Amino acid sequence: MDFEKQSDIIKRNTIDFITDEDLKERLKSKKILRVKLGVDPSRPDLHLGHAVVLKKLREFQDLGHQVVLIIGDFTARIGDPSGRSKTRPMLTKEEVEKNAESYKKQAFKILDPEKTEIRYNSEWLDKLTFYDVIKLSSNYTVARMLERDDFAKRLANNEPISISEFMYPLAQAYDSVMIEADVEIGGTDQLFNLLVGRKMQEAYGQKPQIVLTMPIIEGTDGNLKMSKSYDNYIAFEDEPFDMYGKVMSIPDTLILKYMRLATDIPEERILEYEEKMKNNSINPRDIKMVLAFEIVRFFHGEEKANYAQNEFIKVFQKKDIPDEMDEILVEKSISAVDLLLKTNSVSSKSEAKRLINQGAVKLNDEKINDPFQLLVINGDEILRIGKRRFFKLKTN
Incomplete structure (x- = not known):
């Protein structure tokens, strides 16, 4: 595929893209890109919010590029401060290892394991001496660190910020140096960390990585971002009937966003649904049923998707009880x-x-x-x- 078509696929549905020129240069050279996603296994289960980023990684794999999934077994013990109003509690090594195994198993529901390089950042971060840490931190200033929105808010409110939290984005950036990332992907809440990666790669004599962020989807409540903490999530391992019902509970305003970011429904078909919703020629519930079916089918297969849909109709439209309990x-x-x-x-x-x-x-x-x-x-x-x-x- 020529670089223009690749570029269009890669940029589809993205929010931040830094920079377009860097991407075109690397694609023109026919380089196999090393595409990095760093994940801290702070929880054992994944939800549709994670699927948004993982599906973009799968697109890179389908285009012939190399995905590098970094399991943050070291950084999870620090705790990512992104979007936090207070210091995140540190996890034990045992908690991280258990969550990491669960994370890998679930991520491969979307990623091709044959085209995924798994790395643990303890591999290099555990080996750093105190001198190495000082040298690493000398490449970034406190002033730049305090430009970060969540740090700035906490400072203004006289809320504590630990030095370890300043070290987190530096550690994540060092991961990019160690695997020589061409691209790093994350949610929009990760933009600051990803940009630190560009700066750190330059400091270590590498070409800065391309930064790509994906939208953060709202949960079933329609307001807050999808999160287990808010109890508004749809998990990869939810039972088919429960998963179908959760999708059916989302507000109508989120139907098209979920279709674009969490399914493989073609854009032309989504545009048709969008037009029908605008002119009120279809009940949004019917489009939502298509969405729910597709999400359950992706994670559980067509047979279970059909079962979930039939049970949903029986329980919620005919007011019966399910056959299986x-x-x-x-x-x-x-x-x-x-x-x-x-x-x-x-x-x-x-x-x-x-x-x-x-x-x-x-x-x-x-x-x-x-x-x-x-x-x-x-x-x-x-x-x-x-x-x-x-x-x-x-x-x-």
């Missing part, structure tokens, strides 16, 4: 809070209380209002938590 063995007399904990679908008693107080829990279609209500279970009752979680109760 997990069975939970419970005592004949149990409090509402303890019953929810038995399902393993809530993480704590406080979450169980919150759901009950919000009116999100029903037993045989009767709303449970009191978290401490003592329930009498005879067997074969249906417990419903929220809109999509159903359990059949059994007793000894």
